[in-house]
Amino acid sequence: MAETDNPLKRLFSDFSTDFAIWLLGDQVASVRPTNIALLPSEEEIRADEIFDVTLTDGRILNLHIDFQGIRSHRPMPWRVLDYISRIAETYHRDVCSVVIYVGKGAGSDDKGRHQVKCSDGKVILSWRYRVIHLWKMKAEKLLKLNRPALLALIGQTQVDNPQKVLPQVVKRLRAVPDDEMRGRLFTALLALMNDKEMIDMIERMIARDNLLLDTPYIRRWRDEGFKEGIEEGLEKGMKKGRIEGSVSAHHRDLLDVLRLRFEPSLPVYYEIEEGLSTITNERKLKTLLTTAVQSEDLTAFKNVMDNL
Known part of the structure; x- marks a missing residue:
């Protein structure tokens, strides 16, 4: 779950309206994230996602979404009860809670309906939430x-026929008009894909797009370009291939650090990538790597890069 938790949270935050409509229906008019620590409590807790959702009839409710893998440090029903009660106490609104189980077998026994009875057999407390087993x-x-x-x-669902399904997925994501949104969706698609063969299939399909993500397949594709001199059997070519390969590795390391730290938009990412392509001095590249780790923001990094 750790490897999918952050990509899921980022995806649902970036495209909250789409997911709210999926979970609540077409009556959703607008969505606003309201993630906060839920108080009062001696121990602060934080739900995965909480959104203010305005419906078409003007009502406002809270949509709570939690992602759960195979293991949980606390039984999910009690966690959700805690979330629901604190959200209701904080906002004094209607609450809809959804648990999305990720990973084969996760939450297999959870139906989303629970209750506590008194000694006379009567129910004194009941609560429910929607359960989605992605797997x-x-x-x-x-x-x-x-x-x-x-x-x-x-990638978290049952893909019985990848050769048929994945081309349809890539085709539809390619049709997303906004470059940044399209890039985020492709990145999330790959981050949430567990099957290596399917990852390779998707990477091959997007390799010729304008959106060239820094994926393992594309890294291999770039590296192959440096082998031409070696294949010719020329010592000069071999030396050139080694130097260019080293420079390429520095470029990739830099881009990886910047992407993980600052999550730049695609236009900014491409601008930095283009600027790095003109820098081949290893000393300068090592300086930039240190700068990428230490800079407070992308602007500070770009200022150093532009003045090297």
Whole structure:
């Protein structure tokens, strides 16, 4: 769950309206994130995602979404009860809670309906929440919903026919008009994909797009370009290949650090990538790597890069 937790949270935050409509229906008019620590409590807790959702009839409710893998430090029903009660106490609104189980077998016994009875057998407390087992869902179901943001979850569903499903997913994501949103969706799709063969299939399909993500396949594709001199059997070519390969590795390390620390938009990412392509001095590249780790923001990094 650790490897999918952050990509899931980022995906649902970036495309909150699409996911709210999926979970609540077409009556959703607008969505606003309101993630806060839930108080009062001796021990602060934080839900994965909480959104203010305005419905078409003007009502405002809180949509709470929690992601859960196979293991949980606390039984999910009690966690959700805690979340629901604190959200209701904080906002004094209607609350809809959804638990999305990720990973085969996760939450297999959870139906989302729970109660506590008194000694006389009467129910004194009951609560419910919606349960979605992504690992039980067929990939075709997400395709039919016709919402690009949901397609990034395909890798967590049952993909029985990758050769048929994945080209459809890539085709629809390519059609997203906004470059930045399209890039985020492709990144989320790959981050939430567990099957290496399917990852390779997707990377091959997007390799020729304008959106060239820094993925393992594309790294291999770039590295192959440095082998031409070696294949010719020329000592000069071999030396050139080694130097260029080293420079390329520095470029990739820099881009990895910048992407992890600052999550730049695609236009900014491409601008930095283009600027780095003109810098081949290893000393300068090592200086930039240190700067990437220590800079407070991208502007500070770009100032150093531009003045090298």
